[in-house]
Amino acid sequence: MKVRLPTYSLPQRQQLIQLPRCTQSPWLWGGVGALIGFLAFILIKAQWNPSSLFLVMFGIIGVILGLWALKKWLKQYYRELEFDYSLKMEKWQKTQRLMQRYHQRKSWVNPKLRAAQLRELLQGKVLQPTGKSLAQQGVSEKYFFEILKGYFKDLVSYGGEFPIPGSQLKYSHDIVYIDPTTGLHIDIEIDEPYEGKSKRPHHCIDDEKDKRRNQYFLENNWIIIRFAEEQVVRHPHSCCKLIAQTLVDLTAKLAYLKGFSDIDELPKIECWTVTDARRMAAWKLREIYLEEMGVYKQMSDQSGKKKKKRWNNKKKG
Known part of the structure; x- marks a missing residue:
């Protein structure tokens, strides 16, 4: 959690109108x-x-x-x-x-002492997945995952699945970061405003599904970082910097920010409502930024290559 410091400015004394001395x-x-x-x-x-x-x-x-x-x-x-x-x-x-x-x-914080404290606090208390996630990956996940790997190496991976109490459904993570030194587990979520095929609103602030999911993982000692899909597509390196800054805030280890000195801060995107998501779907907002950044074309090309490869294999058989 990033500490927000107060930003009160120095108050200025009001300039008083001095009455002439003769009035006294x-x-x-x-x-x-x-x-x-x-x-x-x-x-x-x-x-x-x-x-x-x-x-x-x-x-x-x-x-x-x-x-x-x-x-x-x-x-x-x-x-x-x-x-x-x-x-x-x-x-x-x-x-x-x-x-x-x-x-x-x-x-005064000693990073080694903080790491030991976190490790002791979290040991055996972070809920672990029961299996590998079978959820379909979004078009931007692979794109962002490769950039994350460039910064965090093998500490990032695709998520697993978790049973939902009282339900046959399961939760799954998009991408996870696990720090072996401190035991921190970070769930990195990429939120799309609407689904690609059905165009149904997704990850809306006035929908309770994400709130219940967040509560589930927070109670089980996970850290959750949610990015809008547009953020990871347009500013993936800034998203990585925010993850690194979160690690610094939690561990007091400034080394996490090494390599991010020239990276800009992540621009904010307001959370959307169901009405906003429907409007964005009508405007085809996702298709616009995915195509502008080359992600949609890249994924389409990869999909086409796979289909062509399967067709060639079928012809050979």
Whole structure:
């Protein structure tokens, strides 16, 4: 399982609007009061009627009260901003401490000790197949298997079959990786969005079959890595890198990543629903990427050669 580290960014303090210093001075407000008195004196000398004088005075006092309320609101607003900033800063500092502790622990891990611990934990606890898988291989499995062999040699093989409790059916693996040093067993699955001949939706996120299958193998101490078929066809080397990175995360042995420094990270593909799979079948999405990458043609050519060979043998007989 790959550890996902938090990605909180350093919070930025909100730039506050600084009110002029003079607004804090009692002389300012005294001057404003004197100005109001002076205006009132002028209005009285000008022989304004009382109602006009009242309205002018009311307007001036309203402006002063509005400015005072604005100042009070700004103080409260900036107080809340500062409190929010302090909370975010505290959270960021805590995250930094956790990340630092994580990297320290990761650097302290002894790969040999981790391997011994895994071997002890998994010994005799990983469910083993009862026989060789008889499931039909997908068109992309052979293609991907050959690339896997280039990186992981004899540690990868085609899967076996496992009895399903309470059923006559059996589960089977596409490809498995077995690490003799640690005892890790990895089930590598290649998920097609729909079946080749019937075009029925396959491996859909809103179908419970894969969830039950995953639970079965997880409870029996298998690791499951699922790739979309399009990923292993378009980016097979990046898929191998993800497997290697998973091994590094589990064993702390960086040697697994040797040879992957120039390989790009695997692009993500969203899981599909039954509706999505039907739409992809209508668009012939599988046929498009298989033909683009030469996998479909390659498999068709191999199939044609086998048929031709059988026909020649029949003619000779």
